Amino acid sequence: MAQGPTPxxxxxxxxxxxxxxxxxxxxPASVAPxxxxxRAATARPAGAGASPGEEMTGAxxxxxxxxxxxxxxxxxxxxxAILPTYDPLMDSQRLRHILVRxxxxxxxxxxGYAHATGRVGVTMATSGPGATxxxxxxxxxxxxxxxxxxxxxxxxxxxxxxxAFQEADIVGITLPIxxxxxxxxxxxxxxxxxxxxxxxxxxxxxxxxxxxIAKSAMQSRTTFSWPQDVxxxxxxxxxxxxxxxxxxxxRLLASARRPVLYVGGGVVxxxxxxxxxxxxxxxxxxxxxxxxxxxxxxxxxxxxLGMPGMHGTVPAVAALQKADLVVSLGARFDDRVTxxxxxxxxxxxxxxxxxDPAEIGKNRDVDVPIVGDLKEVIADxxxxxxxxxxxxxxxxxxxxxxxxxxxxxxxxxxYSEPDDGHLAxxxxxxxxxxxxxxxxxxxxxxxxxxxxxxxxxxYEHPRTWINSGGxxxxxxxxxxxxxxxxxxxxxxxxxxxxxxxxxxxNQELATCTINEIPIKVALINNSSLGMVRxxxxxxxxxxxxxxxxxxxxxxxxVPDFVKLADAYGCEGIRVESMxxxxxxxxxxMEIDDRPVVIDFxxxxxxxxxxxxxxxxxxxxxxxxxxxxxxxxxxx
Numbered sequence: 001m002a003q004g005p006t007p008x009x010x011x012x013x014x015x016x017x018x019x020x021x022x023x024x025x026x027x028p029a030s031v032a033p034x035x036x037x038x039r040a041a042t043a044r045p046a047g048a049g050a051s052p053g054e055e056m057t058g059a060x061x062x063x064x065x066x067x068x069x070x071x072x073x074x075x076x077x078x079x080x081a082i083l084p085t086y087d088p089l090m091d092s093q094r095l096r097h098i099l100v101r102x103x104x105x106x107x108x109x110x111x112g113y114a115h116a117t118g119r120v121g122v123t124m125a126t127s128g129p130g131a132t133x134x135x136x137x138x139x140x141x142x143x144x145x146x147x148x149x150x151x152x153x154x155x156x157x158x159x160x161x162x163x164a165f166q167e168a169d170i171v172g173i174t175l176p177i178x179x180x181x182x183x184x185x186x187x188x189x190x191x192x193x194x195x196x197x198x199x200x201x202x203x204x205x206x207x208x209x210x211x212x213i214a215k216s217a218m219q220s221r222t223t224f225s226w227p228q229d230v231x232x233x234x235x236x237x238x239x240x241x242x243x244x245x246x247x248x249x250x251r252l253l254a255s256a257r258r259p260v261l262y263v264g265g266g267v268v269x270x271x272x273x274x275x276x277x278x279x280x281x282x283x284x285x286x287x288x289x290x291x292x293x294x295x296x297x298x299x300x301x302x303x304x305l306g307m308p309g310m311h312g313t314v315p316a317v318a319a320l321q322k323a324d325l326v327v328s329l330g331a332r333f334d335d336r337v338t339x340x341x342x343x344x345x346x347x348x349x350x351x352x353x354x355x356d357p358a359e360i361g362k363n364r365d366v367d368v369p370i371v372g373d374l375k376e377v378i379a380d381x382x383x384x385x386x387x388x389x390x391x392x393x394x395x396x397x398x399x400x401x402x403x404x405x406x407x408x409x410x411x412x413x414x415y416s417e418p419d420d421g422h423l424a425x426x427x428x429x430x431x432x433x434x435x436x437x438x439x440x441x442x443x444x445x446x447x448x449x450x451x452x453x454x455x456x457x458x459y460e461h462p463r464t465w466i467n468s469g470g471x472x473x474x475x476x477x478x479x480x481x482x483x484x485x486x487x488x489x490x491x492x493x494x495x496x497x498x499x500x501x502x503x504x505x506n507q508e509l510a511t512c513t514i515n516e517i518p519i520k521v522a523l524i525n526n527s528s529l530g531m532v533r534x535x536x537x538x539x540x541x542x543x544x545x546x547x548x549x550x551x552x553x554x555x556x557x558v559p560d561f562v563k564l565a566d567a568y569g570c571e572g573i574r575v576e577s578m579x580x581x582x583x584x585x586x587x588x589m590e591i592d593d594r595p596v597v598i599d600f601x602x603x604x605x606x607x608x609x610x611x612x613x614x615x616x617x618x619x620x621x622x623x624x625x626x627x628x629x630x631x632x633x634x635x
């Protein structure tokens with residue numbers, strides 16, 4: 001069995017080597033919880049102080065408001081109801097508009113931009129089908145707490161509710177999947193509404209906000225006035241944690257014998273990775289990073305056990321199951337991590353810190369709830385933990401680490417070479433990570449390739465791993481990589497995609513070519529809907545119903561991805577043998593004037609291991625097919 005990258009085993013009590021300093025990303029606005037925006041905060045938005053009193057159209061007010069809110073890039077596509085705004089947008093010296101080929105692509109691009117930079121992503125679409133095409137990226141941003149503002153055109157105010165041409169109640173449609181949304185029919189309300197939208201999207205737990213603006217409001221005259229502050233009565237995201245809860249968390253962490261730090265994407269959203277690193281070092285506890293938190297702690301840190309959950313590492317899953325204390329930081333105890341919730345971490349007390357109070361206790365009972373911004377929570381926890389150590393000494397976790405090290409030695413991440421003559425996808429992805437390095441950004445689609453990318457690439461910095469975690473949106477990778485590259489143009493950005501996902505949004509390669517956005521695409525082509533096929537292999541007696549995509553593994557390639565790349569103005573490369581892998585990746589790294597698509601023909605029989613089947617206990621994890629770790633039979 002070939003082994004993938006595994007962290008060096010820790011030495012309890014030994015000093016932890018310093019991780020390489022991450023390349024600094026632009027500092028985002030403070031970030032915030034999903035919730036009813038009728039609870040709100042007061043803030044001074046970017047651009048406050050712009051000269052008021054200028055007369056203009058509502059459309060011009062939209063453009064000016066986006067400028068004053070601090071937007072730099074808008075991913076969008078025009079249409080009838082939004083068309084009045086596209087005219088003054090052409091004159092803006094501060095906004096870059098990128099014409100996408102599909103509204104879904106524009107939404108995912110705005111997500112990728114937001115995830116890579118920490119700033120609010122902006123997308124724009126017309127009414128009706130244009131707006132409804134944004135539903136998927138809005139829902140995706142809601143699940144993964146991505147700050148997003150979607151501006152949609154609506155039919156004229158007098159026509160709303162009449163089933164006018166291209167009318168859709170996008171406010172009603174998106175109400176369950178946005179942090180908040182607005183319908184604007186009065187042009188005087190445009191600046192205030194957009195200021196509020198950016199504030200809501202980026203404070204507390206971040207999320208998507210929709211601003212639907214009637215065409216009549218765009219065409220009417222108004223006097224522009226940018227608000228000096230945002231007044232949202234009742235919306236007061238709690239950022240400062242309660243000192244009593246912090247002290248109790250420190251007491252538990254200082255006395256636990258089998259602690260685990262369970263880190264979720266909230267740490268990345270809060271820009272709290274530096275504080276987290278200090279907590280990991282101080283506590284001596286093992287840490288697991290969820291799919292959304294990869295890179296929050298360097299994979300090379302000796303206390304990092306990797307990813308927990310359905311396709312997590314055996315040590316990460318085992319540590320949570322055997323822990324006597326779980327300290328959850330910005331995670332939400334979702335089903336892909338817990339397995340059967342009733343049997344998850346059965347012996348553990350739980351400290352749960354999150355900026356969204358609705359998440360605490362939602363799935364798992366909590367012993368110590370902490371509501372607050374993770375950056376502040378961890379900053380307050382550190383001195384309290386130090387005081388506990390000074391008063392009572394550090395806890396004895398040597399036996400715990402001996403057990404963990406045994407799991408790491410016995411059950412490392414690895415894979416078997418395929419016997420069908422095709423490439424091992426794990427090898428391809430491992431080599432990609434090693435050659436491109438930890439400073440690159442990796443953006444995955446959804447499926448087997450997503451899990452392999454999370455497992456076999458070492459992530460050393462936050463915001464270098466981007467994927468659709470909560471919603472699991474196929475088609476996410478290409479447009480999200482495009483948005484990430486726009487936000488971080490000096491960083492190498494790889495889209496790691498499957499042949500199924502790729503065919504959903506590959507039209508955005510045209511956007512990349514025309515706008516000189518040179519992303520690189522590693523296409524993990526197994527000619528199948530790979531994860532569905534894996535489940536058919538394991539649970540449906542190998543009845544492969546409607547999972548063969550005919551994109552390779554034979555004379556017929558529908559489509560031929562190399563020819564498709566060439567048609568889009570990209571560099572297309574096909575790799576079919578082990579000896580070609582490194583050369584193709586290095587060739588792609590040398591090309592910076594256009595996108596690159598590498599068609600890696602991999603085995604369709606490769607599977608993602610370890611695996612916890614859906615709905616069963618994490619105790620039933622399988623290391624490989626038919627192989628279950630011995631620990632799941634321990635008392």
